[in-house]
């Protein structure tokens with residue numbers, strides 16, 4: 109497993125991280141606690157030391173499960189990342205989403221961040237967070253003010269590195285007036301490359317780590333999602349146009365060269381996709397969700413793959429031919 113630094117923090121994190129959204133169950137059709145914990149253990153046994161969760165994933169459930177899973181592992185061998193800023197227990201002027209009968213609001217007010225951190229520490233059963241990230245910008249709070257709060261928490265030793273998610277470059281620039289960020293976490297996959305134009309060049313220039321979320325496009329880039337696939341109740345993929353029969357057909361056609369390469373090399377399609385993703389300029393880590401041990405082990409293996417120039421060029425040409433979802 110390769111590792112790379114989280115910006116200037118000095119923290120060395122595996123290039124493949126375990127993404128813990130799906131194990132929270134919320135928006136993923138439910139969860140199985142035993143399977144989830146086994147998946148995290150399998151990831152760690154496969155060289156993954158980096159786990160990304162958030163308070164809102166399963167409304168605390170994902171953090172609880174991560175806390176249970178890491179309880180028997182030496183804390184200093186792990187890089188635990190979580191997020192704040194989406195509250196389902198208070199109201200704020202900015203409604204982020206409505207889901208499962210809950211209103212989820214954005215807040216990055218200083219008191220809210222400090223309160224949330226204490227809750228996350230309890231659920232994760234730890235006394236520090238390696239990487240603390242804002243989940244979404246809060247229009248009510250300037251990014252420089254948010255950064256002031258996070259820097260205080262870092263000075264208190266409660267967090268070791270600071271990141272923003274779902275941020276525009278203007279948010280990153282505003283935060284940098286206070287102190288350099290370590291991490292920017294954004295949606296990025298072979299099918300979703302909008303950040304090539306803005307956040308990625310910014311991260312290269314300012315030496316921030318760039319964490320790609322949903323790097324296998326929520327399963328699509330495994331090449332194994334078919335129209336026969338039945339998703340559990342509440343799964344975000346139900347009725348999602350990215351999972352329509354037409355979209356699945358386009359992706360299947362796109363991935364043909366990768367299926368051939370997978371058969372020739374013994375890698376899986378998603379491993380090759382992840383290896384290519386990790387070679388994009390400035391992109392440092394991929395956060396991949398896994399719901400069971402098999403997926404976790406499979407995904408971790410991508411962190412050791414060295415694509416040849418020829419293999420890279422084939423995948424790159426294929427990626428360049430993607431014209432977007434139908």
Ligand SMILES: NC(=O)c1ccc[n+]([C@@H]2O[C@H](COP(=O)([O-])OP(=O)(O)OC[C@H]3O[C@@H](n4cnc5c(N)ncnc54)[C@H](OP(=O)(O)O)[C@@H]3O)[C@@H](O)[C@H]2O)c1
Nearest residue numbers: 127128129130273321322323324325326327330396397403
């Ligand atoms: N900051 C943010 O706003 C934000 C937003 C989204 C995600 N994230 C982070 O990024 C992580 C990953 O994103 P994601 O979960 O949205 O998408 P993803 O990693 O692209 O896809 C994960 C899903 O793909 C399927 N899968 C995983 N490995 C597979 C394999 N080897 N073969 C076939 N299918 C496989 C699983 O679902 P099934 O088994 O059900 O098909 C899994 O839940 C999250 O867990 C979270 O940590 C952050």
